[in-house]
Amino acid sequence: MNLLDFLIALPAIGFILALLVPRKQEKTAPFVALVVSLFTFVLSLGIAAGYKTGEKGLQFVSNGVWIQNPEIHWHVGIDGISIWLILLSTFLTPIAILLSWSAVKDRAREFYAFLLLLEFGLIGVFAAWDLFLFYVFWEVVLVPMYFLIGIWGHERRIYAAVKFFLYTMAGSVLMLAAIIFLYNRAGTFDYAVILDSLSSGKIVFSHLEETLLFLAFFFAFAIKVPLFPLHTWLPDAHVEAPTAGSVMLASVMLKMGTYGLMRFCVPLFPTASRENAPWIVTLAIIGIIYGALVTMVQPNMKKLVAYSSVSHLGFVVLGIFSFTQMGFDGAVYQMLNHGISTGALFLLVGFMYERRHSLAISDYGGVATVAPWLSSMFLVTTLASIGLPTLNNFIGEFLILQGAAQAKFTWTVFAALGVILSACYMLWMYQRVFFGETNEELKHHMPDLNPREWACVIPLVLMMVWMGVYTQTFLPNISESTAKILDQSRANVPLRVALPAAGTDGGRHAR
Amino acid sequence: MPASYMPTSDDLLRFAPELILTIMATVLMVLDPFFAKRMPKLFGHLSIVSLVVAAFAAVSAGAVPGPAYSDLLVVDDFATFFRVLVIGIGILAVLSSYEYLDREKAETGEYHALLLFSIVGQCVMVSGNDLMMVFIGLEISSIASYVLAGYLRDDTRNNESALKYFLLGSFATGFLLYGIALIYGVTATTKLDGIAAALSRPGAPGTFAMVTVAAALMFVGLAFKVSGAPFQIWAPDVYQGAPAPVSAFMATAPKAAAFAIFLRIFLTAFPQISNAWQPLIWISALLSMTIGNFAALTQTNLKRMLAYSSIAHAGYLLVALAAKSEIGTAAAMFYLAAYALMNVGAFAVVIHIGGKSERHVQIDDLAGLARRQPGTAAMLSIFLLSLIGVPLTGGFFGKFYIFRAAIESNLIWLSVLGLLNSAVAAYYYLRLMVVMYFQEPGETTKNLEPLTPGLRAAMVLSAAGTFLLGILPGTVLSLAQRSTTFVK
Numbered sequence: 001m002n003l004l005d006f007l008i009a010l011p012a013i014g015f016i017l018a019l020l021v022p023r024k025q026e027k028t029a030p031f032v033a034l035v036v037s038l039f040t041f042v043l044s045l046g047i048a049a050g051y052k053t054g055e056k057g058l059q060f061v062s063n064g065v066w067i068q069n070p071e072i073h074w075h076v077g078i079d080g081i082s083i084w085l086i087l088l089s090t091f092l093t094p095i096a097i098l099l100s101w102s103a104v105k106d107r108a109r110e111f112y113a114f115l116l117l118l119e120f121g122l123i124g125v126f127a128a129w130d131l132f133l134f135y136v137f138w139e140v141v142l143v144p145m146y147f148l149i150g151i152w153g154h155e156r157r158i159y160a161a162v163k164f165f166l167y168t169m170a171g172s173v174l175m176l177a178a179i180i181f182l183y184n185r186a187g188t189f190d191y192a193v194i195l196d197s198l199s200s201g202k203i204v205f206s207h208l209e210e211t212l213l214f215l216a217f218f219f220a221f222a223i224k225v226p227l228f229p230l231h232t233w234l235p236d237a238h239v240e241a242p243t244a245g246s247v248m249l250a251s252v253m254l255k256m257g258t259y260g261l262m263r264f265c266v267p268l269f270p271t272a273s274r275e276n277a278p279w280i281v282t283l284a285i286i287g288i289i290y291g292a293l294v295t296m297v298q299p300n301m302k303k304l305v306a307y308s309s310v311s312h313l314g315f316v317v318l319g320i321f322s323f324t325q326m327g328f329d330g331a332v333y334q335m336l337n338h339g340i341s342t343g344a345l346f347l348l349v350g351f352m353y354e355r356r357h358s359l360a361i362s363d364y365g366g367v368a369t370v371a372p373w374l375s376s377m378f379l380v381t382t383l384a385s386i387g388l389p390t391l392n393n394f395i396g397e398f399l400i401l402q403g404a405a406q407a408k409f410t411w412t413v414f415a416a417l418g419v420i421l422s423a424c425y426m427l428w429m430y431q432r433v434f435f436g437e438t439n440e441e442l443k444h445h446m447p448d449l450n451p452r453e454w455a456c457v458i459p460l461v462l463m464m465v466w467m468g469v470y471t472q473t474f475l476p477n478i479s480e481s482t483a484k485i486l487d488q489s490r491a492n493v494p495l496r497v498a499l500p501a502a503g504t505d506g507g508r509h510a511r
Numbered sequence: 512m513p514a515s516y517m518p519t520s521d522d523l524l525r526f527a528p529e530l531i532l533t534i535m536a537t538v539l540m541v542l543d544p545f546f547a548k549r550m551p552k553l554f555g556h557l558s559i560v561s562l563v564v565a566a567f568a569a570v571s572a573g574a575v576p577g578p579a580y581s582d583l584l585v586v587d588d589f590a591t592f593f594r595v596l597v598i599g600i601g602i603l604a605v606l607s608s609y610e611y612l613d614r615e616k617a618e619t620g621e622y623h624a625l626l627l628f629s630i631v632g633q634c635v636m637v638s639g640n641d642l643m644m645v646f647i648g649l650e651i652s653s654i655a656s657y658v659l660a661g662y663l664r665d666d667t668r669n670n671e672s673a674l675k676y677f678l679l680g681s682f683a684t685g686f687l688l689y690g691i692a693l694i695y696g697v698t699a700t701t702k703l704d705g706i707a708a709a710l711s712r713p714g715a716p717g718t719f720a721m722v723t724v725a726a727a728l729m730f731v732g733l734a735f736k737v738s739g740a741p742f743q744i745w746a747p748d749v750y751q752g753a754p755a756p757v758s759a760f761m762a763t764a765p766k767a768a769a770f771a772i773f774l775r776i777f778l779t780a781f782p783q784i785s786n787a788w789q790p791l792i793w794i795s796a797l798l799s800m801t802i803g804n805f806a807a808l809t810q811t812n813l814k815r816m817l818a819y820s821s822i823a824h825a826g827y828l829l830v831a832l833a834a835k836s837e838i839g840t841a842a843a844m845f846y847l848a849a850y851a852l853m854n855v856g857a858f859a860v861v862i863h864i865g866g867k868s869e870r871h872v873q874i875d876d877l878a879g880l881a882r883r884q885p886g887t888a889a890m891l892s893i894f895l896l897s898l899i900g901v902p903l904t905g906g907f908f909g910k911f912y913i914f915r916a917a918i919e920s921n922l923i924w925l926s927v928l929g930l931l932n933s934a935v936a937a938y939y940y941l942r943l944m945v946v947m948y949f950q951e952p953g954e955t956t957k958n959l960e961p962l963t964p965g966l967r968a969a970m971v972l973s974a975a976g977t978f979l980l981g982i983l984p985g986t987v988l989s990l991a992q993r994s995t996t997f998v999k
Contacts, residue, residue, distance in 0.1 A: 068985045069992065070915065136902040143901060146941075150949045158949050162941055169899075169937045173930035180915045181923070 003047050004060040004076055004127060007086070010040045011093075011120040018113035026108045030101055033112035037094040037119065044090040044123075051083050053476050058129065058192075066133070072189055075130040079484075080477030081332050082126040085259060088339045089122040089252045091459070096244035099347055099456045103243060103354055104152060111152060114144035115244060122252050126259065131179045132189040134264075135172070138256065142168055145249065153240040160233075160240035167233040171220035178216035182268075195267060195488065207271075214272035217265050218280075224257030227280075227317055228287030231310045238306035239359075243350025246302065250309055251343035255335045258316045262331065266320065267488040274489070277321040281404075284321065285414045287314035292421035296428070300359045301352070304429055305345045308385070311418055312338045312393075318415055319400035323489060327403025328482035329475060334396030336474070337467060341384040341393055344460040348378050351453055352433075355445050361429060366438030371448045375434045377457050382430050384464040386423040392467035518580065525579035525586040525638075527568040528594055529631050535561035536627035543620030551612070551619045555965075558605045558623040562598050562630070569594040569634070578640060582702060585640035588994035592844055593637035593771040597764045600851050601630045603973060604760040607859040609965035611756050614867055615663055622662060626760065629655035633768035637775075642691045642701040645772050649687070649736070652765055653680050660753040660761065666868070672752025679735065679745045687732025693725035694780075706780040723787045729776065730791055736769035739829050740798035743822045747806075750818035755865055755872070758814055759858030762821045763851040770828055770847055774840050777832065785835050792833040793925060799826030800932040807939045813861050813872045816939060817854070820898060823936060824850050830929050831913045834920040837995040842912035844991035849905030849980045853897040856973030860891040863966050864955060871955040877943060879952030883959055888947045890970045895940040897977045900933050905980025912988065 001009075014036030021029045051059055058077030066074045078086065096115055104111045121144070124137030142165060150161035179189070185203050186194045197203045205213065223230045234254075238246050266273045291311030298304035312334070319331030351374065352367070353359055368375040384391035387398075397419060405412040449457065467474065523530070539554055546553050573591030578584065604626060612619050632652025639645035657680065661673025695701055697718055698709035710722060731742060738746040750758040777788060803823030810816035828850075831843035864880070865872050881888035897906035910933060917926045962970075980987055 067983075067988075069988060139902045139907075143896065146944075147948065150945060158945050161949070162938065162945065165941055166934065166938055170931070170934040173934050174927070176911070177914065177918065177923075177927050177930050180911070180918045180926070183915065184919050 002060055002062050003043065003050070004078065005062045005074075007040060007043050007047060007090075008076065008120065008123050008127060010036060010043065011116045011123065014040075014116040015113050015120060018109055018116060021109045023109070029109035029112045030097060033116055034094060034097045036116060037090070037097055040119065040123075041090040041094055044087050047078070048083055048087055051078065051080075051477065053080075053480065061129075063129075070183065070189070072132045073130045075133065075190055075192075076124075076127040077129050078127055080479070080481035081259070081262065083477065084332070084336055084474060085126045085252070085255055086123050088255070088336055089119055089126070091463075092247060092251050092339065092343055093119040095343075095347070095456050095459065096247050098452060099247070099350060100242065100244045101452055103350070107151065111148070111244075114147050115248070118144040118148070118248055122248075122256070125256055129191050130189045131182065131191055131194070131264075134191075135176060135179055138172060138175075138260075141253065141256065145245065145253065148245040148248075149237055149241045152242040153245070155240070156236070157240040160236040163233045164237040167223050167230070171223035174216040175220035178213045181213060191264075198268065199488070205269075210269050210272045211275070214265060214269035214276065217260070217268070218276070221257040221260035221265065222317075224260070225254060225313050225317060226257070226310065228283050228290055228310065228314070231287065231291075234310060235303050235306045238309075238346075239300065239302045243346060243353070246306075246346040246350070247343045250306070250346055251339035254309060254313055255339060258313065258320065258331065258335055261317065262320050262328070262482075262485060266323075267485055270489040273321070274323065277323065281318055281321050281411060284314040284317035285411060285418075287311065288318070288415055288418035289421070292418050292425060296421065296425040299361055301349045301361055301429065301433070302346070302359045304361075304425065305342060305349060308345075308422065308425065309338070309342055311422065312342065312385075314418065315397060315400050315415065318404055318411065322400075322403045322407040322411070323486065324403040324406045325479070325483060325486055326399045326406065328486055329479050330396050330399025330401075330403055332478045332482060333467075333471075333474065334393070334400060337384075337392040337396045340460055340463045340467065341381055341391075344377075344381040344457065344464070345385060347456055347460070348374065348381060351449070352446075355447065356442065361432050364433040364442065365436045366434070367442060367446055368434040369438050370443055370446045373448045374446075377449070377461060378434065379430065380461050380464065382426045384468070386426045387419055390465070390468045392464045394468060395471055516581070521575065521577065522579045524575060525572045525577065526584065527572055528565040528598065529634050531561055531565045531568055532627045532631045532634070536624040536631070539620055539624040539627070543618070543624075547618060547620050552609060554619040554623040555605050555609050555612075558627060559602055561627065562602045562605065565630075566595055566598045566602075569598060579638075583641045583644045584635070584638045586638055588990070589771070589775065589844075590638035592990060592994045593767060593847075594634045596767055596848055596851060597630055597633040597637070600760065600764040600767070600855060601626060603851075603855045603859075603969050604756055604764070606965045606969040606972070607759060607855065607862055608756040610963040611754060611862050611865075615754070617663060617754075622659070625655045625659050625662075629659065629760075630764065633764055636768045637771040639772065639775075640703055642694065642703070642706075642776070645776070646684075646688065646691060649684065649769075649772070652768060653684065653736075656757075656761055656765055659757045660749060662754055662757060668752035669754065670752075672749045675745055675752075676749045683732045683735030683742065685732075686728050686735070690725045690728030690730075690732065693721060693728065697721050697725070703776065703779045707782065710781070710783040719784065722781075723784055726777070726781050726784060726788050727791065730788060730795075733769055733773045733776075734795055737766050737773065737825045737828070738799075738822050739795045739825045740802045740822065741795070743799060743802065743825070746822055747815050747818040750821070751812060751815045755814065755858055755862040755869060758818075759855045759862070762817070762858070763854050766821070766825065767847045767851060770832075770843060773832060774843060778835065778840065782835075789833055789835060792829050793922070796826050796829035796833055797925060797928060799823065799829060800929055801826075804932050804936045804939075807936070810939070811874055813874055813876075813943075814858075814869075816874065817857060817861070820936065820939070821854065823932065824854075824898075826932070827910060827913055827929060830917050830922070830925055833922060833925065834913075834916040836916055836920050837992070838912070838919065839916035840995040841988060841991040842909070842916045844994065845912050845980070845984065845988050846909035848987055848991075849897065849909040849977065852973045852976040852980070853894040853904075853906055856894040856970055856977065857891060857898070859966050859969045859973065860887060860894070863887065863962060864959060866955070866960075874943060874946055875953065876955040877946045878950040879956050880947040880959075882952050883956045884962065887962060887970070890974045891947065892944055893974045893977055895943055897981070899937045899940045903978070903981045905977045905984070907981060908984040908988075909980075912984075 061077035121141035128134035295307040319327040635648030735742040807819035897904035
């Protein structure tokens, strides 16, 4: 067992520990969860410190046989992309636990147990290097989130929870079919081996096969991202979820989709990825603009932040399917940025909901005079979200737009509209909520941040600044790994075009 | 077999599980008049003891594989796997019957005797090497099940269930018998290996059509027994009407045994004409999955929903059969084991919340179960997640193995449709979890009795098995894979 195995196991152990807390001492459940998640975070920092930039290939690899037949490996490892997404998960889980401290009273031990199970699944998704193992973690993530939304959510929680589960399930069963098909061709689930046999020409797909396999993977990921027009589950799930659920959903779970696109779709099916890029980019740009326009008219703060995610994630997809180094880097960077800043927005909106018990923008106004610190933290987050230079989102959006411009300038023109629109809706919302007349209700019910809330907000705000001014911490690792993916997406193209055998067994599909 | 035939010791050893269970069933009937009133639980205890002994006997018989009774029976790994499986289901069924029989004030002696006889029949079925033996086993199993389905004779739904099951069941058996007769007419044998040998010889013209018709007739009979579409109509009414523990048993053990002979007959005797029967299975699989899942979506009665879900699961199993390969067979075996555990487990919860005369078997009766009895709710969730096919449960690996076998046999479209079907199924299983976890306790759950030891044991065993199959599936799968080469 190496450190990474231990990192994955730790939240699972915490899950069991939290469930074992006796019902009568349920108040200790959050402590147990917090301690476990902090340990996990420290451990993940240790892994990040031990990660060596410039070393080729995966690090902290652990590879053993889990199931003999068909051979399924416990193959986990990290590269420059997954290390940051794992850190994002371990960083946000303690915050999610801390922010629920006073909000969740009912069935508390299950709540915290599910948060830890979620963390287990998320770390696993980003570390898995065996397609089957990846699928297992991918599905494991569904269960705790389903319960988090369904039990501790708001009024329409049941509808939202079921919709969330079914959408994701429908996408992922197709991916399972594609994974099995790949296995039957390659004789292994090991992702590294499959990539090797692809690049050495040991497995060759016909054009039709590659397209269908690509689409099977793509839809599973596109639903998760969510890409327009598959996004409709997202506003429901976000609005109905408890704050901790929204934070984890927006910050980390959506990244499972973009991570999957980058990690699996592009290297496995480079030709199909490039061929399908035009319409995917079109959908991404429609998502950016449509998402922004819909965001603008939302009367509900949480829904507003949720729709803004559709818009922001459109940028990430645009970056990936621009097939440029900058686009890739920007996409990964933007995944992290969105995790931090949208997580912070949901968190702050959650704090306001706890005070005023309303999410409607019209119920607020003039908050800045009664809760100045809350307002200023919200302002920093808002500015980060709209991409103000020196804050994190700016870097990501800039890289993506630059990358897209290298690919096709018109893409940039349209996508840049999204940046402008994001400034409109965020600032307008900020103005309506925080400025103007303070109504009577708010004067008595809007205390400023308490120490526990500060503890949640400060790390996020620090990260926004850090990621906005000192990209050197993050980008070298990311670029190294994205360069490799970009390489894979190129290397296979001429090889496949050159191979005439590609068409010969295409008929096998028809049966 | 001559009239003066004396069984050898090997014969007896290989037939030991059936012997043990038959003797015990007879003893139970003799004891019935003496202990029925005084010690109603005795019969359950004795049944469990005999089933455990029979399971050990089946394992030790499996250590000396070979034919028995002039090749009428054959004990191979395949037979051993299924014998242990149906005996295991029997144990779970007995465990979950204690509370039910006590609540309904039903006779326990005959009940357990019938259950044991049914298991004997299934053991004979799965080890039959001769169509006549298979048929006899099927009849022993079915007749006992017919009686069990109507066990509470004053209950009208029990009567309806038993009558429907009996009438349609006999009809199906007729089809099977007709198929056997035609096969005998063509090949002059009822032995499975003999049929395969006769069919692989270059035959006279016209033979092929006759054999195909025979195979089709046998398909009808067997599809009825496994409740595969379009012969599934009886299942919802029968499972809904029968006593809940009997439904749990009927939906698993006879089905597992019927699938075993389905696999054995079609893969041992009819591999030559597989191109003719594969499309039949293909269509039946797709219909079963689709009808089962879509009909289950709108059900409000738990037992009826589980009945439709069992039709859908029969569809997944037929996919494995349509793959007509060794890994398909292994996948079906694994799936049957996983399915038995999750289904009996789910029915155990239904028995528990059903209450006297099964008045509370609506889905809404589960409302708020998680608040009143979190343990029971958690276990039902495990079974439901397994039925959906979420990783780390047995149901997931079952589905995975089946669709892997299907894709390997190039049944790509069937697999895609099947997998989409399993996404549809998620909806109605989730609905139960919604009701249990996301709603406030209703009348039923407020007045719920605490869990009794028998039901608790059945649930815990099933849940543990579901996890075992989900986390370490290799153990059972390697067993199944070893068993796929039939002794011919």
